[in-house]
Amino acid sequence: xxxxxxxxxxxxxxxxxxxxxxxxxxxxxxxxxxxxxxxxxxxxxxxxxxxxxxxxxxxxxxxxxxxxxxxxxxxxxxxxxxxxxxxxxxxxxxxxxxxxxxxxxxxxxxxxxx
Amino acid sequence: xxxxxxxxxxxxxxxxxxxxxxxxxxxxxxxxxxxxxxxxxxxxxxxxxxxxxxxxxxxxxxxxxxxxxxxxxxxxxxxxxxxxxxxxxxxxxxxxxxxxxxxxxxxxxxxxx
Numbered sequence: 001x002x003x004x005x006x007x008x009x010x011x012x013x014x015x016x017x018x019x020x021x022x023x024x025x026x027x028x029x030x031x032x033x034x035x036x037x038x039x040x041x042x043x044x045x046x047x048x049x050x051x052x053x054x055x056x057x058x059x060x061x062x063x064x065x066x067x068x069x070x071x072x073x074x075x076x077x078x079x080x081x082x083x084x085x086x087x088x089x090x091x092x093x094x095x096x097x098x099x100x101x102x103x104x105x106x107x108x109x110x111x112x113x114x
Numbered sequence: 115x116x117x118x119x120x121x122x123x124x125x126x127x128x129x130x131x132x133x134x135x136x137x138x139x140x141x142x143x144x145x146x147x148x149x150x151x152x153x154x155x156x157x158x159x160x161x162x163x164x165x166x167x168x169x170x171x172x173x174x175x176x177x178x179x180x181x182x183x184x185x186x187x188x189x190x191x192x193x194x195x196x197x198x199x200x201x202x203x204x205x206x207x208x209x210x211x212x213x214x215x216x217x218x219x220x221x222x223x224x225x226x227x
Contacts, residue, residue, distance in 0.1 A: 004157070031213070042118075042204050042217030043158070056214065091157065098213050101146055101165060105157035 002026065004106035006092050012112045013082055021077040021109045025094030032075050033103055034067055035091040043091055049075060050098045082113045116141035116207050120218035128226050129197055135190040135221045137205030147188040148206040148215065149179055158204065164188065175199070200225045 005024045013019050025032050031050055035043035045059040049069045057067070064082075069075040079086055089110050093103035121136040139145065146165050150158040162173025169181040179190045188205060202222050206215045 033213075033215075035215075040219070042206075042219050043215070045214040045216070048213060059214070093158075101163065101208065102160055103215060105150075105159070107155070107157045 004092055004094050004104055006090075006106040006109050008109060009107065010110045010112075012114065014114050015082060015084060017082050017113075019079050019082055019111065021079075021090050021111070023075045023077070023092030023094075023106060025073065025075070025092070026104055029094035029096050029104070030072065031095045031098040031100070031103075032069060033093040033095075034075070034077055035093065037089040037091055037108070039088070046077070048098075055098070079111075082111075084113050087111055087113045116145060116209055116216050118205050118207055118216055118218035120205055120221050122221050123219065124222045124224070126224045126226060127195055130194050132193050133191065133195050133199075133223065135203050135205075135223065137188045137190065137218060139186050139188065139205070139207045141186075141207060141209065143209055145207040145209055147179075147181060148208070149173065149177070149188070149190050150204045150206060150217075152202045152204065152220075154201075161190070161203075195223070195225045197225050197227060199223060 007022045033048040034046040037043040047057040052072045064080045067077045089108040091108045093105045095103050117140050119138045148163045149161040162171045164171045164181045172178045177192050202220045204220045205218045
């Protein structure tokens with residue numbers, strides 16, 4: 001079956017611009033996670049959703065970052081007033097429920113802020 | 115809070131040689147332990163996981179790992195590597211009641227002919 005998909009695969013933007021990154025989880029998965037992977041680092045947790053609600057957003061670095069999942073499926077990570085330090089690969093993962101220990105990852109979106 | 119240390123950032127080996135990638139973690143509570151592999155331009159793929167029970171865990175592609183509670187380690191091993199095993203490997207922990215994964219910085223395994 002189809003895995004987690006993320007669009008776009010690459011995004012280049014200028015400092016100060018607004019970007020949206022999309023994640024399509026595996027069909028039927030109720031839990032959805034966002035991570036950020038900076039160069040040379042492991043992924044770092046940003047936020048996770050159980051259904052439509054953000055159950056834990058403690059990893060969002062500041063109020064320029066926001067994520068939604070209005071219908072409990074597709075999620076969008078939104079970054080306002082992008083900064084060069086936001087450049088990273090943004091990974092999305094999903095799992096059948098929050099109690100299911102394995103998370104299935106998408107290929108990521110590489111964001112470059114010039 | 116939990117943390118993960120991967121002791122080697124790069125491990126070069128020759129094809130058919132054995133390999134061990136080291137991982138140590140710190141946590142004040144029980145955790146679940148994972149190894150993920152990331153091939154170039156691909157997402158993370160789960161190799162194996164330890165939740166409870168037997169401390170020796172077998173995963174895909176001939177990899178295995180051993181959970182050692184006293185040493186807080188979860189080292190990954192393979193007795194004979196292939197060129198196709200060249201990838202970045204990440205160790206991760208999850209606290210039982212907290213669904214976030216905390217990753218190490220990764221180990222780049224390069225298998226040379």
